[in-house]
Amino acid sequence: MHASYYHKAHACIMVFDVQRKVTYKNLSTWYTELREFRPEIPCIVVANKIDADMKMTQKSFNFARKFSLPLYFVSAADGTNVVKLFNDAIRLAVSYKHNSRDFMDEVLQELENFDLEQKEDDVPDQVQHGSLESLSPS
Template sequence: MASDANGIPELDQDKYDADEQVKIICLGDSAVGKSKLMERFLIDGYRPQQLSTYALTLYKYNTTIDRKAVLVDFWDTAGQERFQSMHPSYYHKAHACIMVFDVQRKITYKNLTNWYTELREYRPEIPCVVVANKIDADMKVTQRNFNFAKKQGLPLYFVSAADGTNVVKMFKETIKMAMSYKQNSSDFMDEVMRELEATCRPIILYLRKTISHRQPAP
């Protein structure tokens, strides 16, 4: 995602300041099933919008919470995760995170630690859920202990994008967490960014004006 992303309406993140707008991001290694989970949840007519220039896929979802209309943007990595790191703007103004691993690939579970560390660097307070995907391959995995979620105090969902097990439940509960966070918290990092912008903008304008005045006449 380039620095001029806000020039594209779909990536104008100022919209997430509105009460009815929610941003939920997905994290996890490649091929753990993040996109398939989205498609399963939105199976009744989902419209993913791929922004290949920014290695991002947006999934839009409309719902109602407490009789109020809510517009949800799910952000999917669309390949960025292969670099084991995300651009800071991916995290910017996110209200919740869905972190996915593949129960058949141990390395994807081990890498949750790295993803979670990076998430907390940019979004230290937002709710996060851990999703164990592909349980349809072996239902016995639901009896195993996955201590990462317990250690971090995070909800753990056993799901299957293939047959739909627990997918709707996981997404709907995550949306509620995101709305609750948005309504009941004042995000420290967002406040810092706003303060920096307010402080630096007059300086930038002054420097531009000074430079333009010093330019020789043609």
């Protein structure tokens, strides 16, 4: 993965396939990389494809417990817990965005503010260069 995957992320949903052990084993690598670029964002772990084997919902997955991450059992095929997962992820992301103390978030916010100031400063330039008619209502 690359840092651009995480640019401006406010939450992460890490999904593994309960039928493919390799996807569970990859969680550790993905999580390490996520924390390198976005150390503070909320993260949710998702065990997908429970429709194929409901016994998986009784299984304990150490990865989520080890990092104190919420674990959702879902089936994308039949929709089990999908809406709840996304509602919770959105709620966590919005809360994080409004309450973040992460240095990179503060830098990104300042850059966005700077960009907005630049755009506001550019408006008089457009008026000075003959673009007045595009700014006024017809």
